[in-house]
Amino acid sequence: MAITDTVDEPAAVSGGTRPRAGQFLTWLGVAPFMIFALLFLILPTAQLMVGAFQDAQGHFTLNNIARLFTDDILSAYWISFKVSFVSAATGAVLGLILALAAIQGGLPAWVRPTLMTFSGVASNFAGVPLAFAFLATLGRIGLLTALLRQYLDFDLYGTGFSILSFTGLTLTYLYFQIPLMVLIIAPAIDGMKTEWREACESLGGSGWYFWWHVALPILFPSILGSALLLFANAFGAVATAYALTGSSLNIVPILLFAQIRGDVLHDQNLGYALALGMIVVTGLSNAGYIWLRARTERGRA
Template identity: 55%
Template structure:
């Protein structure tokens, strides 16, 4: 008696295909405010600046506003602004990186990290008139620290060459909100360092310094450079702090723009708009480099 194989038919039906969500348009509604904000406060002002930069005081087309950017005083303003931005980006970047490294990889107590991150969130937004007044009250000619050093140690900061209202004084003031910003932006990258990488290095006989030099720093370098570029842009566009601290006597691009647009003597709005276009060009280049470096760092930290 021959037995034939029995084939059992699966009576279960295939699961129906998932229909595309009909609420996709609702997701776009959520981001409409962002695009509206970007259009009203980024794109529209930029286009308006570009159009006004080609107009003179009589509202006639001209290229002299951009020719005026080659004036030695204007080039000096750009150079001073770039120098301050570089100094605060490098100084604030290094200080912020070391502090962030100490509370993340350095295994400091959790409350210290919480306190540092809270302080950084507040200090990174503490700028303008309040920050200028705080430094004047602390390190001004009659500031608390200045008088304390002179009465206790007999050291006069201003006799030693320090000047809060000059280049290095403004740089020191900017550092107050630069290094907290660095802490905020570099901490996620430090958290992305895997313990397995350090353990593998130690198992291969590498010291802690060698691990930093050969593994951690190369991985973090795009994030560090990108964060410093972000600090550069943050300092490059600052206006209220510098104006409140120095009274507008330091030759920064933002202060020159203000004097050209609303000044009584140096009134030339077209030149001010052209200066703003130059700042936008510099900031656009910085953000492009930052985006490129961020993509490089995410390639490692996502693994």
């Protein structure tokens, strides 16, 4: 996912007042897009959300929502939350460090475009193939596992590690989370003026002083906002987890996947409630991202 910052320019005033027919034609120009969005994005989602508050006969009920609060489902949300949180927080920190190193580290000029292109690839290299790559690396017969055993006499799986576990999944998610962070945070780092550092230096402030009192406070909303986007990104991911762990790890997307497939519960309305829960979680974190981004942009203006 490549998300670059957009800054809204002042909207140009469209050509004066027109007769009603012209106005109608103007709106007709966006009709195809609006109809598409309605049919394939908004209505389906809205139906689910409504369905979450209905029983099988279509009557209003809060029963589905109440049934989310069972141990099994709550623990699924909890594990999902943990994986998303840890992979987002770690991804944000490591991605920030990598981006800083490439952009402000005084490295040769080729480093930055190389990192950016690679990040474009890696952030899109999610899903099933990524799971394969990590199985081949850190799986029970993975290459790194084998190498560690053979040359360092270190039994990775003896330590309780498993690629199918919480740690394994988080480690795998980082493979697309870190590059995603690099891509989102790069514009913010570019926005850091060299003169800020120089002004600080001329006033006697050290490098650390600058980082602590100027650079981090300026970057903080962007960092936090990006981390929220990373969180939503991990929370909704299905393919990687499913290909990696099958149904053995109890996280919400997989639970929902199984639910839709009809493997386990086969209770549509509960499924709708599960979906609603996911939208609420990812929606909240995205709202946080948008709010923080708007705040940063206002500060720059």
